[in-house]
Amino acid sequence: MKAPVLQADQLTKVYPPSRKGEAEFTAVDHISFVLKPGEILGLLGPNGAGKSTTIQMLIGNLTPTLGNIKYFGKDFRQNRTEVLNHITFASTYIKMPWRLTVMENLWVYALLYGLNRKTFVKRAQHFLGYFGVWEHKDKALNQLSASQITRVMLAKAFIPHPKIVLLDEPTASLDPEMAHEVRQFVTKQQREYGTSILYTSHNMDEVASVCDRVIFLKSGKIVAEDTPEKLAQSVSLTRMRLIVKDGLKRTARFAKEQGFASKIDGREIVINIEESLIAGFLACLADAKIEYTQISIDKPTLEDYFINQAKEGGNAK
Amino acid sequence: MLNKIFNHRVKALFMRHLYPLRRDFDLLSDMIYWPLIDTLTWGITGSWLTEESGSPTLVTAILMGLILWNIIWRSQSEVGRNLMDEIWNSNLSNLFSTPLKISEWLTAVLGLSVIKTLITLGIMVPAILILYAVNAFTLGWWLVPFFFLCSMTGWWVGLLGSGIVLRYGPKVQTIIWTLPGILLPFSAIYFPVDRLPFLVQKISMLVPTTYVLESMRAAVGGAPINPTYLYISFGLNVLYLTLAGWFFIRSFAYSKNLGLDRFL
Numbered sequence: 001m002k003a004p005v006l007q008a009d010q011l012t013k014v015y016p017p018s019r020k021g022e023a024e025f026t027a028v029d030h031i032s033f034v035l036k037p038g039e040i041l042g043l044l045g046p047n048g049a050g051k052s053t054t055i056q057m058l059i060g061n062l063t064p065t066l067g068n069i070k071y072f073g074k075d076f077r078q079n080r081t082e083v084l085n086h087i088t089f090a091s092t093y094i095k096m097p098w099r100l101t102v103m104e105n106l107w108v109y110a111l112l113y114g115l116n117r118k119t120f121v122k123r124a125q126h127f128l129g130y131f132g133v134w135e136h137k138d139k140a141l142n143q144l145s146a147s148q149i150t151r152v153m154l155a156k157a158f159i160p161h162p163k164i165v166l167l168d169e170p171t172a173s174l175d176p177e178m179a180h181e182v183r184q185f186v187t188k189q190q191r192e193y194g195t196s197i198l199y200t201s202h203n204m205d206e207v208a209s210v211c212d213r214v215i216f217l218k219s220g221k222i223v224a225e226d227t228p229e230k231l232a233q234s235v236s237l238t239r240m241r242l243i244v245k246d247g248l249k250r251t252a253r254f255a256k257e258q259g260f261a262s263k264i265d266g267r268e269i270v271i272n273i274e275e276s277l278i279a280g281f282l283a284c285l286a287d288a289k290i291e292y293t294q295i296s297i298d299k300p301t302l303e304d305y306f307i308n309q310a311k312e313g314g315n316a317k
Numbered sequence: 318m319l320n321k322i323f324n325h326r327v328k329a330l331f332m333r334h335l336y337p338l339r340r341d342f343d344l345l346s347d348m349i350y351w352p353l354i355d356t357l358t359w360g361i362t363g364s365w366l367t368e369e370s371g372s373p374t375l376v377t378a379i380l381m382g383l384i385l386w387n388i389i390w391r392s393q394s395e396v397g398r399n400l401m402d403e404i405w406n407s408n409l410s411n412l413f414s415t416p417l418k419i420s421e422w423l424t425a426v427l428g429l430s431v432i433k434t435l436i437t438l439g440i441m442v443p444a445i446l447i448l449y450a451v452n453a454f455t456l457g458w459w460l461v462p463f464f465f466l467c468s469m470t471g472w473w474v475g476l477l478g479s480g481i482v483l484r485y486g487p488k489v490q491t492i493i494w495t496l497p498g499i500l501l502p503f504s505a506i507y508f509p510v511d512r513l514p515f516l517v518q519k520i521s522m523l524v525p526t527t528y529v530l531e532s533m534r535a536a537v538g539g540a541p542i543n544p545t546y547l548y549i550s551f552g553l554n555v556l557y558l559t560l561a562g563w564f565f566i567r568s569f570a571y572s573k574n575l576g577l578d579r580f581l
Contacts, residue, residue, distance in 0.1 A: 015575070052578070053576070056410075056576050056577070056578055059414040060413065060414065060573075061410050061413055061414060061573065061576060061577040061578060062573060062574075062575075062576040062577070062578070063570070063573045063574045080416075080418075081416045081418055082416075084414070084415060084416040085416045088414075088415075089411070089414040093407075093581060094407055094408070094410050094411045094578075094581065095406055095407040095408060095411070096406065096408055096411060097333060097337070097402070097406045097408055098406055099336075099337040099340070099341055100333070100336050100337060101336075104332070104336045107332065108329045108330075108332050108333045108336075109329070109415065111325050111326070111328055111329035111332065112325070112326050112329045112412075112415040112416065112417055113415065113416065114325050114326075140340075
């Protein structure tokens, strides 16, 4: 097995009280994880879970209270400049100087990574072209839309051909079509250049389609770490939708008696039930002479896992 | 050696702050418009005072004081303004997620302060010569240490202001523009230091620019310049620059402890 490109060990961030009398706040609590070469690792969790705090520590903009970060086997604190030459970062929430044009901004960042002008122009043309903003290259950043700025930020992150890219909600301001393009682009970078990517997003379908592995953070701690498929499978409840001809209220009562949560929506009832118990439940409905005209069963998704975990006492394995 | 100091990352920051000069009226007004307005105002005031007092060197002393003040102002402004510009653009977090070192950022802003000060002087000095027949170059090579010492003062004032912003956040950003103002009365920019109240004179002896301004007035009046004054100024500047640099670095570390993303 290849050595990880990033290794976070017991990473912890405790913020001091902002006012007298307030308690310290632990944003990230002794988390350890690795990013493997060529892997796309998703960092998931509800608001306040510690995702951004973790990313800020990983790019060196926030000093950890405890713990250690290693990139390519080297201590980050002691080799900051050397390792950051191979790492880039893009976030929907961080901007670039708005008075500079797209090309000026990108050239400044390319210079920070030591690129020469010829290589820069070639790559800028490639990436800006891919993201459909090449024709805006001479416009100041404040003349672009939020979506266009996000695409420029993505170009900024990939122009230096980094070994690791940290992407913080890269598709948050994009329309579905462009978000799809970005997802394809990210997986292409991984496939063709072996780029390792740490990815945060609130879009669960996106994470499921892009990430090889997911870390789920909650209250600053890692509560799960697996492939998106396995995490989704760990949600034991399946959603069964029934359109009931007669006896909607009786069905709800019956579900309640069996210990299943249900919700009536018009003529439809949605019952959260373990997949293995569906057949037995339907047989009981038949015995009770309750007729349904339509049935659909939704398998659990990563989003179900997310919602389950975000709620206190979620029943994930 | 120079290549190592002014490496590609320092060059990147030079580009980042020089590009907007081509189209940003805010920056141009700071560098050109206000110095020209000051030149006109103080030139007329100086000429009037020269006529009234019968002291022929008064207008020269005032305008030379103005030039030296602009060196101090531009040098401090470049340090503080560049930091604020990154904060206003939500770019600080972006910038320091790259291999850029804080020492390289400091090298770049100090270098930029020299470039922009020279641009301002390139406008002011000819304007003073044309409008008031005052030739700044009559001070000869003394201009070099004057420029350097005033720049050093501007740098430590800028570092002090920037350190305060990094520590307490953008809510105290006014400090960047108000802090240098405190030097105006204590440095005796437009008048001899002996015109200050006794206690204020004692304080002004601790301000490095006081010695530069006194030396300049001596030279304008035809008296010899006392090099000891310039040594004292240099010594004080080195001391304050070291302290301000230490405070800035400490404040940056403090800010990283709270997270640079608090400046978004």
